[in-house]
Amino acid sequence: MSDEPEAYQTKNQSFCGLEFFVDKRVLIPRLETEQMTKEAIGLVMTNDKIQMTNIADIGTGSGCIAITLAKNLPNAKITAIDISPDALEVAKQNAKTHGVEDQIEFLQGDFFEPLAGKKFDLIISNPPYIPSNDIDTLMESVRDFEPHRALDGGADGLDYIRKLIQDGPRYLAPNGILMFEMEYRHGPAVKKLCPGARIVKDYQGIDRIGILKFKS
Secondary structure: OOOOOHHHHHOOEEEOOEEEOOOOOOOOOOHHHHHHHHHHHHHHHOOOOOOOOEEEEEOOOOOHHHHHHHHHOOOOEEEEEEOOHHHHHHHHHHHHHOOOOOOEEEEEOOOOHHHOOOOEEEEEEOOOOEOHHHHHHOOHHHHOOOOHHHOEOOOOOOHHHHHHHHHHHHHEEEEEEEEEEOOOOOHHHHHHHOOOOEEEEOOOOOEEEEEEEOOO
């Protein structure tokens, strides 16, 4: 029996009540990322300091975060970035399927590279966060099929989270919010990198989402 994930076999994965095309060019959207996306929607809808919502999705992959935000925040303008042109093809296909292609700008580039001079009310990311040495210990269905570029977060898994925390503020508008998914062991390290961070636990009670709010 093949260990290929069912989502790759069917070319479909549900996410926040929407159906997304997925194949081996992108990670399969997961419940933890769904939770972060719902958390982001709630933060935007209850933040009266944000007048015009400009959102950046860093490492968009299948586009599941950006597209779900677009569907739930019809006044938002979203910039979705990925270093992989192949991933962007999948994301664009999904945006067209869900009728939000005019609401999302897709840019190819490495992290914040395409965003020079731009400011956002919300920056959200599901970055690579698995420590490099742990990649070979993952379930075969993940290790052998999902793109390693979207999994490998460097020696301690924090390479891209550091970039988000260190470089993100310069791309945030006043009262902007930075959100990111992280590995279950990263809570203490994120607190050291940014003592003001709020750590949200996932449905299993595990540290999973970092939230940083920046005042003007």
